[in-house]
Amino acid sequence: MNNNYELYKVFYWAAKTGSLTQAAKALYITQPSVSHAIKQLEDSFGIILFYRNSKGVELTQEGEILYSYIEQSQILITLAEEKMAALKNLDSGELRIGGSDSLFKHYLLPYLESYHQKYPGVRLHLNHGTTPEIISFLKEGVIDLGVVRMPIVDPQLEVRESIQLQDCFVAGSRFAELKDVVISIDALLQHPVILFSRNSRARMAITELFQSRGYHLKPEIEVGSVDLLIEFARRGLGISYITREFVSKELEEGSLFEVQLDIQLPPSHVGIMIMRNMPLSSSASKFIELVR
Structure with a gap:
């Protein structure tokens, strides 16, 4: 035969x-x-x-x-x-991305919008989760790409693209006396500080930085979302520690301003993670190109 x-x-x-x-x-x-x-x-x-x-x-x-x-x-x-x-040619197919709510809403949204306009035939699947959940999604093959805060040390994963973001302290009109002046950590801690409640990368980094200078950073208010960090700061409930790129609109319109400290705050990096030695779909490759 x-x-x-x-x-x-x-x-x-x-x-x-x-x-x-x-x-x-x-x-x-x-x-x-x-x-x-x-x-x-x-x-x-x-x-x-x-x-x-x-x-x-x-x-x-x-x-x-x-x-x-x-x-x-x-x-x-x-x-x-x-x-x-x-x-x-990306007339069809799907793109499956994992990330946190805040990264999707405040950082990835413009890229997703451009991608959807360019390749309307590709279905988008967004999986929300914490960094450990996103890593699990990648390893289980549930998503093609994970967008997470760095550093991630895992031999099964590789960073395809890394984007630098900057965290900062922001406040609303109630703390107008702090606008356009450079203040010390001591002066900052005279005011209520609002931090993200989950033990996020950003929170760990700022806590360690303050500790290295001999200060204990204890928030007066802890919130579970970036939207609440923004809203509480706008309403004058305290000074929020947040990624600058997430509040660009509020900083531009003046409903929030950046509180300038006399120390350099650490930048943070967001990485687009993929599984090492796994072929990327055309749709995923094109998305990485777009972000690049």
Whole structure:
């Protein structure tokens, strides 16, 4: 039993066109090659598949049965080729990204918007979670990319792209006396400080920085979302520690201002993580290019 796909392809075109010459043209091969392929197929089955006639060739009863199967497979192969071309050109497919709510809303949204406009055929799936959850999603194959705060040390993962963000203290009009002046940590701690409640990377970094200077950073208010960090600061409930890029709109319109400290605050990095040694889908590669 010969399972050579090329022979079936020749058989399909000969049966479809009813002509060895037409089959040769469709396949860009010579007519003797077509005749030889059909003879090989007939020999392998021990069955005559075509009658020769004055117009060309006609299927025998057995040939008709084979054709009914081969035709289906050929349609599926053509569909598969079209699907692959569509995926390559990003007419279809999906992009699965994991990240925190705040990164999606305040950082990734413009990129996702541009991507969706550029490739409207690609379905977007956003998986929200903490950094450990995002890493699990990546390892389980639930997402193509994870967008997380660095550093991440894991031999199974690699950082494909890293973006630098800057955390800062912000306040609203209630603390207007702090605007446009540089203050010390002592002066800052005279006021209520608002921090993110979860033990986030940003919170750990600022706590360590203050500790290294001999200060204990104890927030007066802890909140569970970036939106509340922004809202509480705007309403004058305290001074929030937040990523500057997440409050660019508020800083621009003046509902918040940055509180300048006399020490350098550490920048933070966000990495686009992928599984090491795993091929990236076209949709994921294009997204990384867009962010770059």
